[in-house]
Amino acid sequence: MIRIKDIAQEAQVSEGTVDRVLHNRGGVSKKTEAKVKKILERHNYSINPVASALALKNKHTIAVLIPEHNDTDAFWKSPYLGILKAIEDVKSLGIHVQCFTFNQYQPSSYFESFQVLLESQPTAVIFAPMFLEETKKIVQQLDTVQIPYIFLNIDIEGFNNLAYIGQDSYTSGYIAGKLMHMGLAPKSDILIIQARDYIGDNNAIAKRIQGFHDYFKQHHINAGITPLKIESLNDSNQTKAQLNHILNTMPALAGIFIPSSRTSAVIDCFQESGYENFKIIGFDNTPQNMTYLKQDAVSFLISQKPFEQGYEAIRIMTDFLIKGKTPNEKIYLPIDILIKENVMYNDMNQAMYEGTLTNE
Amino acid sequence: MIRIKDIAQEAQVSEGTVDRVLHNRGGVSKKTEAKVKKILERHNYSINPVASALALKNKHTIAVLIPEHNDTDAFWKSPYLGILKAIEDVKSLGIHVQCFTFNQYQPSSYFESFQVLLESQPTAVIFAPMFLEETKKIVQQLDTVQIPYIFLNIDIEGFNNLAYIGQDSYTSGYIAGKLMHMGLAPKSDILIIQARDYIGDNNAIAKRIQGFHDYFKQHHINAGITPLKIESLNDSNQTKAQLNHILNTMPALAGIFIPSSRTSAVIDCFQESGYENFKIIGFDNTPQNMTYLKQDAVSFLISQKPFEQGYEAIRIMTDFLIKGKTPNEKIYLPIDILIKENVMYNDMNQAMYEGTLTNE
DNA sequence: TATATTTGCGTGGGCGCACACGAAAAATCA
DNA sequence: TGATTTTTCGTGTGCGCCCACGCAAATATA
CATH class of the missing domain: 3.40.50.2300 (Response regulator)
Structure with a gap:
């Protein structure tokens, strides 16, 4: 590993001068700066981050x-x-x-x-x-x-x-579309549930929905995809009523796509009407979402690490x-595709880190 | 951040002594060692890895x-x-x-x-x-x-x-089983192709196959799963003949599972007999395998990062x-599930690193 | 030419730790 | 008790880099 000292020696200047050109700190004549820079490049020098950090x-x-x-x-x-x-x-x-x-x-x-x-x-x-x-x-x-x-x-x-x-939110939605279509009976109806809660100007959810639609379009799949906006996940009574109504009017409903990390909160609202017969695809590996995944309530979660x-x-x-x-x-x-069987290995990094936390 | 110097001062010993107890290098009386250790613990001292590395x-x-x-x-x-x-x-x-x-x-x-x-x-x-x-x-x-x-x-x-x-090889095979079963027509036949080439005593492949079988068993799925051992991927003529023979005798063949990283080499042998009508699941993200994935020849690759x-x-x-x-x-x-659409994002780490390599 | 100002550059101390060297203190021996 | 060995411990140097200080050379001013 080449050091500042070596560079300085070769350029016949002091270490301080090399340091100055390294950090563009000025106070160096153009001649010597050029000379030092050339040698620096020739040796492909890079500062030793450890020594640097220490200093x-x-x-x-x-x-x-x-x-x-x-x-x-x-x-x-x-x-x-x-x-x-x-x-x-x-x-x-x-x-x-x-x-x-x-x-x-x-x-x-x-x-x-x-x-x-x-x-x-x-x-x-x-x-x-x-x-x-x-x-x-x-x-x-x-x-x-x-x-x-x-x-x-x-x-x-x-x-x-x-x-x-x-x-890449768009592609993650596109993939959700593919996974949804996979194994679904032809002419099934699909619901996209979006809660108003999660707003900001976070455009990720919109992009996911766009990608989801585009998958079906590009593959010329004739599916009845219905978007549903529910007002608030916190007002679950209203939401439940809304959902029940929808379910009654859509006998061919087979798939539900929930393009937000609050997937589990949406599913919670289904408790009475039931959700076992639907293929549900959601987003993100929150503990609640993973629980539903392990229970086979959710078929796929797409995670963004x-x-x-x-x-x-x-x-x-x-x-x-x-x-x-x-x-x-x-x-x-x-774009991680999570299923019941691989979810336990998905966030080893986080799990290992949390492990070290509780030990202390 | 507390330093050796601080510890030494508090214990009224020299830095060298603290260093000795830190590294169990001996030459310290039990009394002082105990004293230093106590102070070390009380301050929850840990060596500064940067300074340590530098030294x-x-x-x-x-x-x-x-x-x-x-x-x-x-x-x-x-x-x-x-x-x-x-x-x-x-x-x-x-x-x-x-x-x-x-x-x-x-x-x-x-x-x-x-x-x-x-x-x-x-x-x-x-x-x-x-x-x-x-x-x-x-x-x-x-x-x-x-x-x-x-x-x-x-x-x-x-x-x-x-x-x-x-x-976890077993589970990765199990997942391959699930993915294979997904959307496959009932009573389809499935082929597991294993090349003798790849041996060593690498038991990963055997474990994958075991997991694959177990998925079908545990879910009471009646599928005709046939293992096929081909002699050598390098002798492709013999292999091709072997494959053709199998294909002719299995009219209901719908899925092919190739539990090794040499998935593409196996598929190469299919060139004449065709493979478009089969759902193929393979292992590992080698360039050749990814090419087949992008061409829709392979439905899923399972990657092990x-x-x-x-x-x-x-x-x-x-x-x-x-x-x-x-x-x-x-x-x-x-256990990464790779499909055509997410493969490009799968190994960003490697891609980024290779990018820096070519720049130099 | 003498003095003041600017510019260019070398020097030295410090970051926190590791470890060799050797001195002081304690223990052992004659 | 004096000499010798062993144990215990303090001191100093170096790892590679950063940066403040200050000197010398170059330039500007009188």
Whole structure:
């Protein structure tokens, strides 16, 4: 492994000079800078991140802003855990991480939490851009003070974000369409259930639905696909009535597609009317969803590796800060197809990490 | 973050003494050792791995022994790439990695490569225990010189390996059974094709077949499942004849299960007789297999995250060597269900890594 | 030419830990 | 008791990089 010292010797300058050109810190004549740079390139030099981290010691702070989670709305727990794990891995690199959360149903909460975050003067930011208008303001603030930022889980276009880390929502919906069609009797009816609760300007759900429809279109499959918007998952009585009504009017109903992580909450509303005869496809590996999967109530869950999303976000930002590696703009995580039999192996990373947590 | 210096000060001893008790290096009186240990625990001290790595610098060498790969037998390329990526990540931690390969069809090659490996005096070993008898000898050598080792991809019992990293083969076969059954007409015949080539004492294939059968048994599905052993994939003429014969005698044949990574090689032999009308399920995401998947020739591939297997093996061994973290005995990676539509996102990690390789 | 200012660059200390060396203290022996 | 061995422990150097300090050379000003 080649060191600054070696470069300096070869260029006949001091280590300090090499260091200056490495960090573009100025104070070097163009001649020597060119000379050093050439040698640097020829040896394909890269700074030893360990030594660098040791010397820097807590110069970087990454701030994270994601929705809060709770037992009934568990999706964001996984990215959070992924972030926690990554923190352990990078803290010895002198990277400090601070987490902030917001209420994903309140744009104001999103914006205000961000203001608090900004006051902590972070070196870089990772966040879930849940609301469009507020995000515009936020991004402007970040751009003016030149803080780099990564979008997590929600992909919106037209900003200077370093990267997006998450899933290709359209294709995941397309795959849901394929899985739904597989083995379904011809001329079956299909219901797409969408709760109004889950809004923000999170366009992922719309993209999934689009992909779902497109699968049937592109394969010229004649299926009666009916979208159903229910008002609120919290007002389950109203929802139950709504569902019962639908079920009565659709005798050929065979498949139900629920393109949100709150799949289990929707199914809960079916308790009385029953759901055993339907093929249900949902999204995300929350504990409740996995329970339904294991009970064969749900046939497939499509997961977006939420734990890895959180973990990778921190790692990628760390690589950017320390090694100066610019990541790909779009970092798509795998589209996991979960069934009863493979779900237990799906999130080993998260499970192992949670295991170490309880041990302490 | 608390440092050795702080501990030393509080215990009224020198840093050297604290260092000695941290590493059980002896030469410390019981009194002071107890005193230091107590303070260590009270502060929940853990060594700063960065500083440690910097100071140690290349004290550890991990040796890896895996089968060689080539264009037609590509499976082991992925673990190899995963290992290469991990090398980049850990080299700055002062961990040196050396790779050795062997011919997976020759037990002697396996054993001899290992002897060369041993001569390099590694601190730890990661290998694929392909042949049982040779492995017994190898493991004995390792045990006597107290070198820790991890089994990669192949799980055999009764040894003191630190861990096994790979897939639950039985369940992956079981899942193949479920996927095969899904949407298949009742009373269809199913063929399981197994090539003799791929042997070693790799029991993974047998376990997959067992799981496959068990799915049908446990669900009381009446299917005519016929095992077919073909002699050699390299002698394709003989194989083709063999296949043609089978196809003629099985008019109700609808599904083909190929429980090895050489799925594509088997399908190649079908060229004349055709395979479009069969539902084919194979294993592993080799380039050739993925090509068939994208062409709809294969309906499902089950993948075992080979890239991650290699990557994790190095990471886990590194954690063990540097931080003293003892891993779980069995580290099962996810059982990935690949279809035409999600395969492109499946191995982003490997793709991203290969991207960085070609850039250089 | 003498003085002031800028620019370019070398030097040294420090980040936290590992480990060799040797000194002081304690224990053993003659 | 004095000499010798053993045990116990403090000190110092280095790992590779970062960065503040300050000197020398180059340039500008009087």
